[in-house]
Each structure stands twice: as structure tokens, then as C-alpha cells.
Amino acid sequence: MIRIPICSTMALLALVGQLHAHSVKSEVDEAVEAAFDIIETRISIRDDTAVFSTRVRGEAGSQKPSKTGKFEGSDVYAYVWPTSLDSSEVGFEAKQGIVALAVTFHPDFDDAANGGVNRDVWHPHWVVLAEDKACGGGLKVIDIPEGAMPKLPSTWPGVPLLIDSPDYPTSFMGDAVDVEIPLHLIAGIAGASYDGVTAGLKVDGNLHAPLLCVGDVFKVASGNLSLPGMVVPLD
Known part of the structure; x- marks a missing residue:
């Protein structure tokens, strides 16, 4: 298991002015499952769309968690793009934590907006992360x-987490996973910094806080979650 060397949220955001890379490229790591061995992560702008993309050494999306038959203690696999976005830019209150887009698979529960079904399919979420x-x-x-009543996006799935379940086009093709987001929904992405992560998350067996942990980090594109990527228009 890899444990991320954690920087504070403010330290991460302070790096924005020092970034120059357009994408984040990684060396092959044979110790990582091929479907999660990140080769390159990119967030770019194409016309009126923000495109989140990760390429891996193997077939993206081919590895999925086993079904447990219950919500408590169940597993989630994810392709994740941590960013320098403020949480207010994706529908939450400001300055809540690290904003990340995550494409997830979890066969034991649904967390789509408005009571929809999304188990057994890869699907996107906005999540707000913090150290724990x-x-x-x-x-x-x-x-x-x-009892708390924070500001939440309209597609919040009703679980007690800072998570959103927007319906963005998400595709897996060969070694790549891509998510397309209309730019008017995420205008702050222009010039933002980012990283790439593949990870396993776990629902707490007793449903206590933290309810949903990043339990196992498979790979961090930069190696240290320093958000070295910069969002730029596609060449």
C-alpha cells in the first residue's frame, strides 16, 4: 500500500503560481496493477469543454472491486483528479478542502442523484477531501x-458527505478514461493545477465518521500529490 505524503490544502494551493507542466507523466511501475498504473494525466480545455483524461499501462476500468453484499465495509475503486479548485466552484461552501473529480465503481450501493441507480457502472463524482x-x-x-445544513450542489446524492453526482459523459477506451464537462459549469478550471491518482476507498464498517476513507492509494501521478499539472487548451 502506498501512503500519500500529505501536504496541507493551503500548501497545495500555494504551488499554483510555480507550475509549468501541461500534463503529468509517470514512469511505469510494475508493482502497480496495470489498470491503475498511471502513465499520463491531463486536464485540458477543448472548445467549450473541459476534458479530464488519464492513461494507464493496462486497460482502464478493467479491474473492479468484489461485491460484498452490503454497504458497510464495501469497496470503491477510483480514477481521481485532485485539483486546486475551490469547493465553491463545484457547488459547495468555500474553502472546504481538496476538490477532486473521481470516476468510481462500487457494486454494493447506489449514489446517483435523485435516487438514480449507478452501481455496476463507472461514473463521475465531485468529492471534497481532507487529511485524516x-x-x-x-x-x-x-x-x-x-444536523448540519451546508450548501450542497443540486445533484448531491443525499449521503452525509461532501460529494456530488453530476451526469457528465464518461468513457473508457483502451488505456484511457475520459470525462467531459461543459466549460460553463466549471469556468474556474482554466489555469487550475491538478494531479492524478488511482485509489481504493472503503466505506466504514460501522458507518461512523470518517464514513468514506481513501484506504489504499495505488499510484499518484506526480508521486507526491504536488499538483504539478496546469490546465491549458488542447494543442
């Missing part, structure tokens, strides 16, 4: 305390 030493990978999806 209780999690094997050092990060969690931020819990919403009981």
Missing part, C-alpha cells in the same frame, strides 16, 4: 455532521 490519519491513504471524503 484514521484512513490508510491519509485522506477521507469530508463528512457532513448530523
